[in-house]
Amino acid sequence: MDNRLRAPGASLLPEPPAPRQRRRLLRRVLVSALAGGVVAGAVLMLLPQERQERLAPPPAPGPRAQPQTLTAVTYGVPAGLPGLTTLIGRQEQRVRAQPRDARAWAVLGSAYVERGRRTGDATDYPRADRALRTSLDVRGERNTEALDGLTALALARRDFPAAKQYGEQALKAAPKRWTAYAPLIDAYTGLGDYKNARSTLDKLMGLRTDAAARPAVMARAAAVYQDRGWREDAVAQLTDAAAAARTPAEQAAWLTGVGQLAWDRGDLPEALRHFEAAVRLDPDQRAAPAGRARTLAALGRTTEALAAYRTALAKQPDPADLMELGELYESLGQEQLAEEQYTRMKAEVRRQVAAGVDEELLIGRFEADHGEPVDGVERLREEWQRQPGIEVADALGWALHRAGEDQEALTYASVATDKAKGGGVRSALYAFHRGVIEAELEQDGPARRHLQEALRINPYFSPLRVPAARAALRALGEPPEDELPEDHL
Incomplete structure (x- = not known):
């Protein structure tokens, strides 16, 4: 029985790239520099040029939102895009004024990671790498904030071995910090080490965490429960996380997760309800608009689905979503439009790979x-x-x-x-x-x-x-x- 869906075509990337080799080269350059001053100076020279690459930032959030954004970044939970832009600008100014402020470099690097993750702009990841390694060079290997940031960066790049390495270093340096456990669970999962992922979750759930941390802990538990096939438990944890979230961006992220779980079990009305709620809370959510488009297509509302995909991808052209849209066009018999999406996807993949994403x-x-x-x-x-x-x-x-x-x-x-x-x-x-x-x-x-x-x-x-x-x-x-x-x- 022939189940081939398409005839073979040209390879997406003619020659496999080597992003890890580039990262190792950068690491050697950084390590060989004099500790602190030379590296910090080298990174500082890059900041003005990089900021010119960006469009004008959105209006700054109010005074209350700024501490929440800083907390979100240092805790490794979703943060609103306007607040991130403001925080990055403030931290860039701080490291220029105080280039040996290791914490400022770590916060800057972590903010770059979160902005790159939220916008899909992988060019933020090399910036994050430089900032976080500068923080390590200034303070040393027991710099838990920089190690947390490097773990998050490795996860964003789908580099699970590196995430495991940095996550375990952070956990060893401060075994009672909950932020060291959460990303390490993702690293173990990406490596297929489900035994360690579950035991790490057990340890995380046994820690005393404050109110700001509990939603993120519940969301991490939901991911592990989903991997084990415990759907109802995963839904309960994410629903509770969304109810306890302290910011719209965080609540939108957990509602998107509930929507994805509903989609996975084929509950289209429930999935659509949660995706649309997430979009209303945080229009900068990446997964929710694509989830909404996917659900509309499954409901047979094809015209609305195509418009929703185009809107989402015009703002944030995620390669996986581009492939998904191409397959929708293909299912409709619109081969030329499908190929256009695959071509766009190839271009986005090359951009991601160039920034070190696996x-x-x-x-x-x-x-x-x-x-x-x-x-x-x-x-x-x-x-x-x-x-x-x-x-x-x-x-x-x-x-x-x-x-x-x-x-x-x-x-x-x-x-x-x-x-x-x-x-x-x-x-x-x-x-x-x-x-x-x-x-x-x-x-x-x-x-x-x-x-x-x-x-x-x-x-x-x-x-x-x-x-x-x-x-x-x-x-x-x-x-x-x-x-x-x-x-x-």
Whole structure:
């Protein structure tokens, strides 16, 4: 059975880039400089030019918002974009006046990370790297604020080994600080180390945290519960986090998470309600507008969905959302418009990679479905060796299937979907991938069960793959009378 969705095309990136080599070169340059003065001076010379690259900042937030933004940045929780812009300007002035103020450099670097994460502008990440390393050079390796910032930066770049390294250093330096635990959980998850992710969450939940920290702790717990397949617990934690949030940006982030959980289980009205609430609270939210567009498309409100995607992507052209829009156009038979989105996506991926972001997972997924599957396999094999998380297992398994290596593909698809092997996430896409691979191997019973499971989990999970799942089920036909039902296996 042929399940190929498109003919192979040109590779997204002709030659695999080496962002980590560039980061190592920068690190060597920084380390070789004299501690403190030379490095601080070098970074200071870069600040004026970088600020000229930006458009005029939005109006400064009121006096109450500024301390909240500083708290959010130092706690590693979502912060409003206007407040971030003001905070960055203030910190840039401070480090010019006091270039050996390690905390000012750390706050500046962390603010750059948060602004880059919120806007999708990865050019903030090299700035963050320079500022945070300057803070380390000024104060030394027990500089927990700089280590927290470097952990957040590594997570933003999808560099989970580096996030683990910096996160563990921060935790060792100050084991009672809750901010050291939260990002470390994400690092362990990205590396497929679910045992350490869960034990770290247990330690985090046992700490005494103040009211400002509790929503972020609950949101982190929700992510771990989702990975374990505990949907109701994840929803409860995120709902409580949104209710306890102290700023609109923070509340919008947690409501977006609730919306995503509703989407994952196919509850479209609930997903739309939460995405729209998040957009009203914080128009600068990146995930909420794309989630709203995705949900409108699933509801059959295609014209509204396309307009919502275009609005969201005109402001913040996220590569994954561009690919998603391309696939929506493709499902509508509008191939030229689909290719335009894929072209835009390629340009954005190159920009992200140039700023040190690891986009191998997204590139591998694109190549598997829309480009050269063999190239996708090569990239994802390397990614699996470096950071073997569930997302990579699923993507590698699918790329191997698309390259015609179904037996090996099933090994990775099983890792992504079997609880015994770590795959506790209830994902319609992962179940679909496994079902298609099993059908190709003529394992009709398991294939039928996993394809049905995909449609039960979320009958709207993809405009391209839902029709493919239904077609695959029709091709498999009805189960034989002697085939045991799923709940007896």
